[in-house]
Amino acid sequence: MIIAVDGPAASGKGTLAAGLARHYGLPHLDTGLLYRAVGVAVQEFEETDQFPDRAVAAAEALDARDLRDPETLTTARAGSLASKVAVIAGVRQALFDFQRSFALQKGGAVLDGRDIGTKICPDADVKLFIQADSKARMERRARQFEARGEAVDRYALYHQIEERDARDMLNPHGGFYRAKDAHLLDTTQLSIEAALRAAIAIVETAMALKAGDRKVL
Ligand SMILES: Nc1ncnc2c1ncn2[C@@H]1O[C@H](COP(=O)(O)OP(=O)(O)O)[C@@H](O)[C@H]1O
Numbered sequence: 695m696i697i698a699v700d701g702p703a704a705s706g707k708g709t710l711a712a713g714l715a716r717h718y719g720l721p722h723l724d725t726g727l728l729y730r731a732v733g734v735a736v737q738e739f740e741e742t743d744q745f746p747d748r749a750v751a752a753a754e755a756l757d758a759r760d761l762r763d764p765e766t767l768t769t770a771r772a773g774s775l776a777s778k779v780a781v782i783a784g785v786r787q788a789l790f791d792f793q794r795s796f797a798l799q800k801g802g803a804v805l806d807g808r809d810i811g812t813k814i815c816p817d818a819d820v821k822l823f824i825q826a827d828s829k830a831r832m833e834r835r836a837r838q839f840e841a842r843g844e845a846v847d848r849y850a851l852y853h854q855i856e857e858r859d860a861r862d863m864l865n866p867h868g869g870f871y872r873a874k875d876a877h878l879l880d881t882t883q884l885s886i887e888a889a890l891r892a893a894i895a896i897v898e899t900a901m902a903l904k905a906g907d908r909k910v911l
């Protein structure tokens with residue numbers, strides 16, 4: 695079974711994808727980490743015209759080992775760099791195969807990101823689009839940073855998230871929109887546990903419907 699989980703920054707998609715993966719015993723790929731790793735690798739070229747070419751080369755050379763440093767990859771700066779390399783068509787192309795082979799491994803997988811249901815796994819068994827209002831998302835990210843001892847300016851963070859979401863939504867190569875067949879899950883008022891229960895219920899219903907369809911055919 696392939697489960698695609700998409701949504702904007704700090705909507706809780708990674709937490710839900712990890713929870714679904716645990717529940718169904720499937721491997722999980724947080725695809726945002728790929729873009730973050732590429733962005734961090736070329737940060738010194740950010741203000742130069744070499745940035746796109748360097749980013750494509752970094753994406754082509756990316757190795758699973760580059761994803762093992764959550765401390766540097768999950769900063770706000772890495773998030774912003776990620777959304778800048780994510781608008782480069784060659785970067786998305788270079789990262790496609792890695793994501794696609796992860797999705798197609800035997801037994802299935804859970805992937806979360808921005809274009810999983812639309813571009814990486816348009817054939818996923820179940821697609822979820824996770825939403826939460828901007829304030830809730832900012833507060834969650836603020837607490838996440840504070841939990842690891844970082845000082846947070848909530849006003850600046852709110853604007854950073856809005857700016858990144860806007861860049862993602864305007865990304866001509868990103869396909870960051872809700873797939874027509876994605877199930878919307880708004881987690882603004884839900885705890886992590888309640889959100890996971892709701893996500894599992896969606897998966898169960900979708901799989902039961904699929905099985906029913908197969909019987910009818
Ligand atoms: N439903 C929820 N209620 C409260 N906090 C949540 C919820 N879902 C996720 N979080 C917390 O919000 C932060 C961001 O969640 P994460 O799953 O990383 O979001 P995303 O992958 O969409 O960026 C994490 O610290 C996570 O524990």
Ligand SMILES: Nc1ccn([C@@H]2O[C@H](COP(=O)(O)OP(=O)(O)O)[C@@H](O)[C@H]2O)c(=O)n1
Pocket residue numbers: 701702703704705708725726727729730773776777778780806807808809810858862868
């Ligand atoms: N499948 C994906 C995943 C991430 N991204 C880009 O990478 C950035 C960081 O993604 P992320 O999922 O780690 O960010 P959060 O939603 O966790 O804040 C996003 O803002 C997008 O610009 C993408 O373009 N496509």
